Amino acid sequence: MAVRSLDDYARLARKGFDHVLAESLEAVERASAETRAAFDRTGLRPGRSTRPGPPDTTTKILDRPWAAPIAVGPLTGPARPADETAVLRAADAAELPVVVDTVPANDLANPVPTADGTRWLRTYGHRQHGDVERSVADAERAGFAALLLSVRSQGGGRPARPDAPRADWADLERLRATSALPLLVAGVRTAADAARAFDTGADGIVTDSLETLPDLAAVAGTHRPVLLGGGIRRGADILVSLASGADAVLVGRLVLEGLIVDGEQGVTDVLGALVRELGEAMTFTGTALIAETCPDSLRTGHRPPLPVRPTGTRGGAANAPGNAVGVLRKEDLHASLSDPVLDTMTFLNEVTHRYPDAVSFAPGRPYDGFFDTEQIFTYLRRYLDQLAAQGRTEQDIRTAMYQYGPTAGQIREIVADSLRADEGVDVPAESIVITVGAQEAMLLVVRALTAGPDDVLLAASPCYVGITGVARLLGVPVTAVEEREDGFSCVDLETAIARERARGRRPRALYVIPDHSNPSGTTMDAPTRAALLETAERHGILLIEDSPYRRVSPGTPLPTLKSMDRSRSVVHLGSFAKTVFPGARVGFAVADQQVVDAFGRTGLLADELAKIKSMVTVNTSSLSQAAVAGALLAGGGRISEMNVEPAAYYGNAMRTTLRNLDARLPAARRAALGVRWNEPTGGFFLTVHVPFRADNEALTRSAQEFGVIWTPMNYFYPQGGGDQALRLSISYLTTADIEEGTARLARFIEAQAAVS
Template structure:
């Protein structure tokens, strides 16, 4: 999401005030500037029952601590908190507001530790001090009313790094027992080269250069960065560590390494909760005085500590009767107000209100092909494959089906073999990501490719609403390229790309359906496909090729996919088994064999990067669904086109019937009289009809109510709201007899509307 408005206000104030980054000062100057900035945004310190400053024995002399108690007497659980500041900046005062808030809200004592700072004291001095403080409290805290059996550690930024390091040392070094860890945007990897490191370089906030400056101050030798106590992400084993709450910020260079650490913990069986706060920056946890998100994160952290430490709930006043919360639509994400969503909801509503109407609206597969016995058969085929071909034991088969699966998928190799046979797309299995339907594939591809507000997605007009909807959810700007009668014109695509670039933006990708497009039914010629690949190369575009209908040709040989012609790896191929198997499986895939090069020269596939995003959305595509689809692919000999021979013949006959019935009810003379027409797609599910009246929701409702026939207004597919005199007809969901009756009803409706619209 965009930068939070409250964060924008901080940025504007810093910009107006001539803000300098801390690394531009001497260390002593930076320490004073950092503390002043924190105190300015932390808000008024909350009163607590007792604050006590003490010194305890440390590894190198006395170690200062400060104890905050929400009640003056009694034994309390305790959080040992390490302030942030890149191991270089900060004092106990740095985290004063945080410690007070957590003590009151969590109902526990909080002990802040004044560990030694770099560069005067290099790694591992800070870790030594923090572990020594935790160990002392575990041994001697009972005399101070601190319960050693309910002890947690926590910290923000470098403090989060120290908390993670203390838990590793406690696990491996004989204690003490730690009940929980609170890690707020922690540093976890010295050599982290992540998208968040590369993307977040705002000069007015903590950025990648800031992170490196702190590491340079902290480590005596870069080789120390490999030590798990410096880089907890690099620990060989993350099992046996305390339950964790990991909080990250969307616009933080440390975001990805913090989230990677949460995933490592979870993969090792640790109860790890991860929350990314959208729209905010590094340091927001300490900005509760000016940021709502900071206060929300503090409340979440307190709730986590209450649960983890079994602390008593803080005393609350008598409950009051409150009116139910009412949310302001204007304060929700703008995508929920998209007129397109209302249009789709209206179509569903009309369908429900007129169940007897014959519907040319849905692009659904014909239900006569569905047989539940096929599902059980394909599942058996897949499990047999695991046992016989992969040598799985019965227990391993159970794990494959019932447990979380690999993020990139279980059936990548089966998909790769199938598309090689059916589409002549030859790629290694590791370039395939199995997704929750094609829609997730679009979402993660757009999120990965469009990294800045200047990145633009090109789409045809009209266009499938799923991709424009995904772009809207992600805040990605869309620029349309008008379709012609034969689909997209490559020259028009090139012109649009150059226009976008002249505006100072980057045309990042073009989404298209080259075969029997939804909604128009148009297809690109072989020559146009070759020209489009040339345009992609010349304009540095990626092509997002969506091919749900390619099998269902009405005439001639199937066209070559763009991906099969893609010698320059310009095409990201989006596939789905919704039409070629069944949509209820919700299994799709992305072929992303593009090479990605990191700043350190390391090379991965785009598929690897998409898997990272998927791990934060759906985690993995349901294993049972993958097993069923995998069984189908195996059962078909990895030739899904041949397995769909019956469906191909059915949809071909349906489209022929629809075209013939339109011709019968609207012969040439009648078409000329009424001013109507339609295209003749070479395959697929859809065609478009041109009419002389406004084909809007009002007309659709009248069509359903008075004539018993449904269709889809084409204006829903035009991002600019045009196409008001076009309607889409789908032939996939009906039998041939229903198509015949449906066209008869449609002809009556069209004639009636034309008469009403006549001057």
């Protein structure tokens, strides 16, 4: 069954609800609406763990180990009562306790030691006391671990299920006298109720209120568990509950949905997804152990307004940050803004401005010595002449230049002709969207392809920080497929796809720069390109091909993935910012994939990208498009021919850099130091591996003491790595700069290696 997420189970389960079950679950949903709303107001803050390895979800409650802080049930009006055994088997396999209303016959026939028990018995106040005693006695014989009783709360608690009258405090006293099993009381919503429950003999409490959890936890202390029942829909909800004071949660609705859709396997999948999502939430917050969960992980979206500073007040608390009008809390902004990847370029710019005399191998921008200001006017006139030659009126031309223009772009035909002439990419103009640089194209594509929280973007790693930043801003998880020393491997891609699918996630696309990639400078060989296309088609994922460096390199490049694409598996991203006109910031996306709606109607992925663009930038500057179009028309659409001189310049700069590195650090010396680098034949970048941690601290020392700037490679690893490598960019430097810069770099490497 192609069910991949908790959302899938929820959607499909609704189709299996009968009338009685639907009404019952509707009542439960209403009962947990307040808690669900509280979850929606609460988020998690990013953090970093100081412990290596994945987070540990195990916990201990009532002196018994649980694989995760999750108890299964109570199930409300099961759709298939005979399948209770399926729920029990799935929960047992997951090493999670289950709350049941009756003792299963199999448990009576095969009792387990109480210390190993994973069953809890729920009982009600409406039963005759003799019935309660017999039920509890059965639970004890079967090795049950605890009892659960719902009581009437003074705080307006809701019933555990719509048809179950609650017990009162006298029932609690009788049950406490009846059994020595640990006893938990459900329906507790206030600190007063919690205190009374513990005074009456309860060993733990269950509440349906997220907002009162901190107060209840304060009353319970450290040895009496507090559980939240109701409103849980995600693994992140579990971590929010724990950070708010809960020791564990009760999950019934999700389990029932899994049961309805796919029986025991459905329950297994749901529980696995919950535990997995909990682990991901722990990783996001930097929480290594359940015991380390704390309120600092919480980010509340709706806080009381900041106090207004009284008129005429000077100094004092009223003027303190966080109290003044116009001062915002960082935690109230989007969590991605605290992600280090968004600070990388800022840090590099600060270093560059702080040390203006340093030779900088950091900027990845084109050398502007090839651009003539007068060309701007020539290109604009060339495009205007083209419009006139097509029979456009003066009003048409004025509108084309002064108005916003079509969202998908007004030079799509010209770009399509250029791709056909220069790259052998033959696609209709309507499959192209003109964007504000390739960066916007990345945002549009990632946004369009990721439909839910279980969709994941794969990226050849190390990768361009722009794609990582887009994913962070959109909340899309990125899984790295790390390149080997000899380049990208499709075997590693297949492993990553299988691993993500085993985790219940859906790999949607792989982002890759096949030609002279940023940051490593590597180029994918022809056999790997062919294998990559075959792998993508076989596994049903798209390839996002970014190609900014093909035409800034000497020689004839290998074919693009898009030109080899026979199954529409490639979304091709391009940019004119490295070749024709950097300041115009014009890029494009080729998205000729078909999109079919629920009614069988088809369109192009490009149309969907244009919809998103209409809400982001509305359109790409008409003036910028005109300048780029004029340049393409002037060169017959062949950037390869227009860019012969710049490509030769960049190729010479790369060779000069490699030659000088070799002269400053000869083979024997770099072998002794543990230094090595790759040797790209084009592009802007190369990678140098060093025997020390090449981080921001090392970069600052390099700039300050040795007058040379580079980029730490760890910026480019989405899931960590590259700590002992640095990126050099050769695109913006003269030969003299390169000679001096490599000499300074060699001195820095020697000194830093000695210190390390």
